[in-house]
Amino acid sequence: MSVAVRILLVEDNPANLELVSYLLEAAGHIVLIAEDGRQGLELARKEPPPDLIVSDLRMPVMDGFEMLRHIRMDATLNDVPVIAVTAFSMSGDQTRVMLAGFDGYISKPIVPETFVSEVEAYLKAGRRKAGPPADP
Amino acid sequence: MAMDVCGLLLDEAPDAFVVQSPEGIVLHWSRSAESIFGYVANEVVGRDLLDLIVPADRADEERSMRCEALETGFAAIESLRRCKDGSLVFVSISAKTVGDGQGRPQYLIVCKKDVTQLKVMRDAKLVDARYSKLLESMPDGIVLINASGRIVFANSQAEAMFAYEAGRLRGLPVEALLPERLRGGHVAHRSAYFGQLRTRAMGMGLELYGLRQDGSEFPVEIGLSPLETGEGTLVTSAIRDITERKRIERALHEKNVELAKANAAKDRFLASMSHELRTPLNAIIGFTGTLLMKLPGPLNEVQEKQLRRVQSGGQHLLELINDLLDIAKIEAGKVELVVEPLDCRTVVEDVAATLRPAAEGKGLAFAIEVVDESLRLSTDRRAFSQILINLVQNAIKFTERGCVTIRLARRIEGELALVEVSVRDTGMGIGDEDLQRLFAPFSRITPRSGKFAEGTGLGLHLSQKLAGHMGGRITVESAPGVGSTFALVLPEG
Structure with missing residues (x-):
């Protein structure tokens, strides 16, 4: 992807945070970092909003599901796709995540060779129109 | 000392004496009437007994007795009367008309004798003679009650259940077998039941409790049925102690x-x-x-x-x-299979397409052999594919030269039509000893080349478990140096 985009990365595990931000930065993207859902929400609300949010699900303080609910209630963040990168990858987890209203799902362990292109594909697809809306 | 015979007779005789007007208004109510029926004189005098102690279903009988006494001078019946506390007593009633000397009736003298216990003894005699053997042979506690609510018979199972000595239940009001808090309601229930007799199965109705003689309670189930005798209707109550069941x-x-x-x-x-x-x-x-x-x-x-x-x-x-x-x-029983109709051939070809490059990359021939066309399965697509992938991957892994063949055929076992998807290789084969523990977790085939093949050691174990979950199984045949054939067998349909 030729144009650099601003990606908000929300992840509490330092090693995974470093890995994902490294991959995204190596691909030329600008990465904003938050270590839990609450920080992520605060950062997302600062002008200008990020182009994409990549978030872990299980986090202290505020988890990914709750952060998504707040984001979806915020009109200024309406167009920002949010994708989940999670170690919840047993059968049924992907459905659960998509039903919660995420725009994409990548399971951990990630495949480093293809991770960036997966993220970019979700970015290109934008907000998911089909499927049920996020729980109120 | 002079004896007041009149006073003695009126107040101390065991039977109740009542003086009524020809219209039925009570003019005198003796002390023994008070003790039998529970009403004192000033509650009764000036009123009609039809409004006090005559049960509704006995009102006509009472009226016709009065008419008869007024017309003929005398009448006698045996009937039921309700006491102030709601309990019923059997009474033997005799009424005599006293005239005013000009041929007009002036008073009705009514004598009421409490025959409740006599009636119990009569009913008991009747039941004992006809039914005691039968009732004793019942596994449940059986209690028979007459219209006054008195127990006329209890089998020994009932006596044991309520902790009474033999014969001691006879004559007691059945409410004695109920905890205090249930008694009031029960008298009404009992009257209602006698008014509308029908058989009621055990356990229907409310949570019930029995009361032992020592005051302890236990949960019971009760079945009721009417028993007609020449001497009136009795109610049979079959009682079961359900402490253990509870x-x-x-x-x-x-x-x-x-x-x-x-x-x-x-x-x-x-x-x-x-x-x-x-x-x-x-x-x-x-x-x-x-x-x-x-x-x-x-x-x-x-x-x-x-x-x-x-x-x-x-x-x-x-x-x-x-x-x-x-x-x-x-x-943990957490695998939920999504059963859907599958065309075997399509699924097999999909799996083959995924794994063909791996086989050909090793220089192996790779073939699909369809013996029976249009074999249909109703099973979980993902699980079916997962097992097949595992079998084909194993075949490729353990074969250095030759070919891997997937074969699709129907197999008949007795009356059962089965689908058999087999994977045949020309690999190293498996010795008898290894065949025995092939499906155990972490089992590895004894290496010939000095090293174990890669893998988790769980693949076949998992596949076999999954096949079992799908109602099928995995079979294996092998000869060392010649090759192996693994087959997934599932019911067709």
């Missing part, structure tokens, strides 16, 4: 709650274990990947070789975790 029900309920909790805990544990094992693997596999992608900078040959080892170790660990979680889920 205890078992409670224990079962507690066990179920416990099991549900344990199950939920197991689910949470599996989900957490999956999550927690994958999280560190993400860093291991991820950073190995970035290094091998040479994102941070170039690698020398040794570094690259060693990093490939880390990478494949990480991949292996991930496969192990996936397989172990799959097995745990099957064993």
Whole structure:
């Protein structure tokens, strides 16, 4: 992807945070970092909003599901796709995540060779129109 | 000392004396009437007994007795009367008309004798003679009650249940067998039941309790049925002590709650274990990947070789975790199969297309042999594919030259039509000893070339479990040096 985009990365595990931000930065993207859902929400609300949010699900303080609910209630963040990168990858987890209203799902362990292109594909697809809306 | 015969007779005779007007208004109510019926004189005098002690269904009988006495001078009946506390007594009633000397009736003298216990003895005699053997042979406690609510018969099971000595229940009001708090309601229930006799099954109705002589309670189930005798209707009550059943029900309920909790805990544990094992693997596999992608900078040959080892170790660990979680889920009964009609051939061709490059990359021939066309299965597509992939991957892994063939055929076993998807290879084969433990977890085929083949050692174990879950099985035939055939067998349809 030729144009650099601003990606908000929300992840509490330092090693995974470093890995994902490294991959995204190596691909030329600008990465904003938050270590839990609450920080992520605060950062997302600062002008200008990020182009994409990549978030872990299980986090202290505020988890990914709750952060998504707040984001979806915020009109200024309406167009920002949010994708989940999670170690919840047993059968049924992907459905659960998509039903919660995420725009994409990548399971951990990630495949480093293809991770960036997966993220970019979700970015290109934008907000998911089909499927049920996020729980109120 | 002069004896007041009149006073003595009126107040101390055991029978109740009542003086009524010809219209039925009570003019005198003796002390023994007070003690039999519970009403004192000033509650009764000036009123009609029809409004006080005559049960509704006995009103006509009372009226016709009065008419008869007024017309003929005398009448006598045996009937039921209700006391102030609601209990019923059998009374023998005789009425005599006293005239005013000009041929007009002036008073009715009514004498009421309480024959409740006599009636019990009569009913008891009748029941004993006709039914006692039968009732004694019943496993339940049996109690017979007459219209006054008195027990006329109790079998020894009932006596034991309520802790009474032999014969001591006879004559008691049946309410004596109920806890105090249920008695009031019971008198009304009992009257209602006598008014509308029908057989009622055990256990219908409310939670009931019995009262033992020592005051302790126990839960009971009661069945009621009317028994017609020449001397009136009795009610048979079959009583079952359900203490033990209640205890078992409670224990079962507690066990179920416990099991549900344990199950939920197991689910949470599996989900957490999956999550927690994958999280560190993400860093291991991820950073190995970035290094091998040479994102941070170039690698020398040794570094690259060693990093490939880390990478494949990480991949292996991930496969192990996936397989172990799959097995745990099957064993916990958490695998939900989505059963749908499948066309075998299509699924087999899909799987073959995925794995053909691996076989041909090793220089192996790869073929599909369709013996029977249009074989249909109703099963879970994902599980079916997963097993087939496992069998084909194994065949490719253990075959150095020759071919891997997937064969699709119908197999008849007795009356059963089965679909058999077999995977045949021309690999090293499996010795008898290894065949025995092939499906056990972490079993490895004894190496000939000096090294074990790669893999988790869980693939066949998992496939066999999954096949069993789908109502099928995996069979194997092999000859060392010639090759092996693994077959997934599922019911057709």
